[in-house]
Amino acid sequence: MPANPDRVAETSESESESTSTTERVRESVSRRGLLSATAAGSATALAGCTELVSSGGGDPLRVSVWSGNYADRFKKSVVPRYEEEFDAEIQVQEGWSDILSNIQTAPDDDPPYDVTITEGNFYYYGRQDDLFHEIRRENVPNADELIDHYAEFRSTEYGMPVDGAPCTIVHREDIDFEPESWADLSSTAVQESNGVGVDTGFWWYPMYAAAVGMDDRELGEEMHDPDLHDDVFETVRDWPIESWASSGEDIWQAFQNDVIDVAQWYYEQVEYDIDSYDGLTHTMPEETTGYLNHWCVVKGTDKRDRAEEFVNFLMDAEVQSAWSEEMPTLFCNENTEYAGDLADDLPSNSEEAANIAFPDWEFLSDYSGELSNEFTAMQTNS
Template sequence: MAADPDRVAETSESATEPTTDTERSSVSRRRLLTTTAVGSATALAGCTELLSSGGGDPLRVSVWSGNYADRFEESVVPKYEEEFDAEIQIERGWNDILTNIQTAPDGDPPYDVTITEGNFYYLGRQDDLFHEIRTENVPNADELIDYYSEFRSTEYGMPVDGAPCTIVHRENVDFEFESWSDLSAPAVQESNGIGVDTGFWWFPVYAAAVGMDEAELGEEMHDADLHDDVLETVRNWPITSWASSGEDIWQAFRNDVIDVAQWYYEQTEYDIDDYDGLTHTMPEETTGYLNHWCVVKGTDKRDRAEEFINFLMDSEVQTAWSEEMPTLFCNENTEYAGDLADDLPSNSEEASNIAFPDWEFLADHSGDLSDAFSEIQRNS
């Protein structure tokens, strides 16, 4: 996933990163408001525009840091390099990804391809940081699950992977979790407390909205008149840990600071057995993030970048990828490893049960929502 929105990449007018929470919040508000703001050879057959990638400089690919990058390098990079006889140079990052692109000299971007979640994808498009995707170079787009190609523009980036949010909890909590509304249940109120993501504030907020019944599947977040109700729900949760990483969540469980947490399926499903007494339950209706992969404007490897994105979208690649990373994938022909298909969407109907944040709407309200979330954190 991308960076803390309160540490969001600055506009191209500034080359330095804000250093305090207040400064970061201010930059985020200004930034949003001023902008309105193993691929198979068979899959590539007939696509004459895609040339062999062999030789030349490595393709520079920006990915999220942490275990996402570890698993990406283990499962995806070797397959691409073997198939195309080409080198991939992985660049790990979080909040610095857009800043690095914005502050680079014209015609010399730091990456050829970058990952973005919804917030970064929106901001990058506002700042004209990405090339349009030439669909003739990404034939695997024809195999996208319809929902992923329709709910958010694919003009500048292709949906590839993502993750829903899940409820992490102790096995001995005397309660059967089913919905995000359960974070308001008496059993949770009486527990040691809840851990939530403080970096990506919109996910715990959307989770609260999904658990409400005033609108359909988190649509409370797309009605400014209901924002106070959503924030009041979060305010009433017994939050005792504000996490900026998965390690923060696991440490809070180890220290008996929390008994329940909002976190991400992709960072939980394959790791939770490493922690005694913990399990997780993903509600049928939830929130989550979706990664759009983009070609960075100014690259001299535009064809290869689109070839790489097409590779990531291949069903065989995604099937193999799922053995290393429990993330949702967007190709309708992907076959998930193990039992992942029991939890992760394989069609539009299942995908539509995830309330992905709508940044076209949120941009005008992000400052107020971020401020309110920060106030809840300070007062907890």
């Protein structure tokens, strides 16, 4: 996310329960303590599956990635390149909400992964629970090529920013107007449409999108003022929401069943897939919200050097440029050359990156419980 990586039309796994990451973690014995209750609101955990990608000899490097088409594209574009270059084997393990709890419940000296992906929520709570090694910068020289904004807006002490995705507006091609900003979801044209679809597993993204559209404060800062949270909720309530989606499948089905004409979703899950759906397109707002993945070395691994080498590999400009041919995600190296027309939508410098309101979990952690409950109540009462 982040979007749940199984949220694509091809997946058959669609969860509608509202069990949070924290609630699931509380059901097991943590090796380093439980996650804060403020992680509430995350999507129901999807069962991870482990796949061994055959290559060179030696113990494989165990790498945890998001499930679904993220994993498919990662294995197609990243894994073979790494294995050929380093004559080493990667064991790709797919998951989602179970990633942190799997680390917590494992023995201290035998974590389930050597390297794990994290978005902002996971990265914050994983650091609070002491799940990650500090990144030794001498082993990741590609950090010197980070776009400044990604290097500065969030700590890189325990994880390196590599990739992510902004939220985009999915809509019908024949709608009476083309929505260009999140404010347009409050417009008369959208009010008179069939309706809107939003993500429910990760409530903070529709909330931040609404805040960006309100434009009362600079780029979504309404979410960082508790006195304005009610105003943000009121904006979301005014959207004609007809699909509270727990998966990408829900969104595509809602369009196909003429339930909605507009939706909030994720560029990385949309750009390379939307041509498969008749009559749909998407528009990336100039100012938006989105998620950024920090890649972390898991505490307890006996492959810390190799893990940092792998993170450095992911940060390489040539690797990211080739990766973009398979996955339409934003990348953090200032020298990355995006495939096709991706650079028209995705940031290539700090000025453009600053137009994405990434959720601030240092702040949200104090309020996420009540925000999650209010968002759930809004959905229940709709």
